[in-house]
Amino acid sequence: MSEFLEALLSSPRKRVPLDELRRHYFSLYPDVQNSPDRGVMLLRALKELEADGAISLPAARSWEQTGSPALPLWITLKSSPRPKVSVNHADVTWAPELGFWPELRPSQLSALRPINDFLLRRRGAFSSVPIKERSLEIFGDEKRLDSMSAEDFLFGGRLPLSVIGCFRVPQPLPYRKVDAPGKSVLVVENHNTYWSFAEWNETARRYTAVIYGGGENFRLTGRALHQAMQETGASSAEYFGDLDPKGLSIPVDFNRSVEPGYPTVSAALPLYRWLLANGVRREKPECATYAAGLAAAWLGAELATKLEAIWSAGTWLPQEALGTEQLHAGAINIKAGSTGDLDGEPTP
Structure with a gap:
């Protein structure tokens, strides 16, 4: 008897509703809960139990009207599941x-x-x-x-x-390349910022490529980043994301989980410095419960002190404040082909 069926048989009712099905399944297989295929996996498990004679699935009208896939709103436990042949x-x-x-x-x-x-x-x-x-x-x-x-x-x-x-094959990382070998690539968290920086970099040529990290998907893309760096001739990789706890945890988790021999990312400090000085504050009360040490681990002590004050007020800074108009107006002062540092001081 499967452990999933054992969990279902602990229910006091013969008809088990969908929320209880999900609770049992994800408690047994917690790694599945964050998978985009979690509904497919749960449905497959239910159909296997139905094939074994352990449960009955309801008629089509008792399934979800939306969802991909749609799931049954409940299942019925059978009193005598068909026994399986014991294997030694x-x-x-x-x-x-x-x-x-x-x-x-x-x-x-x-x-x-x-x-x-x-x-x-x-x-x-x-x-x-x-x-x-x-x-x-x-x-x-x-x-x-x-x-x-x-x-x-x-x-x-x-x-x-x-x-x-x-x-595991990571999701490919979209990037726009320019002829600037030996410089860093820049990975950005969000796709609007990716477009703005890629356009600006065509002239500024500060980075060998601007890469779209895809938010939390970036956590498991070490092989893809390595490939992008090889193809663009990059020497290193920098990362720029939102200044909220999730935005910092993405690159920190990436560096923690990257395979040996594959590149890590460093914080694009001048970009973060500009955002701290010029960014638009938005409310997010949960920021006040930030994990101690997260900001310092990514940004260093000086910038972390400034950011933690913002978080403690229940606010954060989206990276979109440093966008097309700001870049082309010289918010980040750098000439095409220059190898100098970025100027992250406040825009006059």
């Missing part, structure tokens, strides 16, 4: 890489078996490929490994993805 996992010939198998629950062992078959069949005769390609080969389902993995590991950190010859 001790009789299985396990690949040496899977010596941790006795530590796993039965439902995890069911998922480990196809991986074991793959390892025994291929015995290292494979190259490293994107995770969805390997998932389709092993499970016949290109999304299965994504739903099972946390970061670059399976089974609670016991099995690195590299052992089965696959890796």
Whole structure:
């Protein structure tokens, strides 16, 4: 019996509503909760339970009217799920890489078996490929490994993805390149600011490229940043984002999770300095509960002191204040081709 079904059977009702289904599923698989495919994964689990005779799904009129995919508003538990054939996992010939198998629950062992078959069949005769390609080969389902993995590991950190010859492919990073080899790339958090800086940089040529980080998606794009830097001939990477706790946590988390040998980003301090001096303050009461040390870790002690005073007042500064008009009016004073520092003082 799957652990998801066990959780559902703990319900005092035979009809289990959707909010309770979500609560049980995400408590068992917390890594799935932030996945854009979480609805797909939950629906797949429900259909598997229906195929096993454990639950009944309602008629079409009792499903959500919106959602991609739409989910049932409730399911009905059956009193006698069809029993599955018991498997003695001790009789299985396990690949040496899977010596941790006795530590796993039965439902995890069911998922480990196809991986074991793959390892025994291929015995290292494979190259490293994107995770969805390997998932389709092993499970016949290109999304299965994504739903099972946390970061670059399976089974609670016991099995690195590299052992089965696959890796997560980051979302590509859009960028606009200019002929300025040896300089930094600039990664910006938001797409309007990306457009403004890319236009300005065509003349200013301060950066080899301006890159669109895509907000929180940037956290897991280390390979993509490395590729962009290679293609543009950049020497380093700077980052500029909103001056709120989330805007700072994105690059800090990126640097913390980047793979060994891949580039980190540094704060574009002159841009942040300009924003602190000239930016538009917006209310966000939750900023007052900022994590201690976050601002200093990204901006250094001097700028952190100024920013924490802004946060303590329940306000923050969006990066869009430094936009097209400000850049072209010389808010950031730099001549085309210059290698000097940016001037981040307040605009007169």
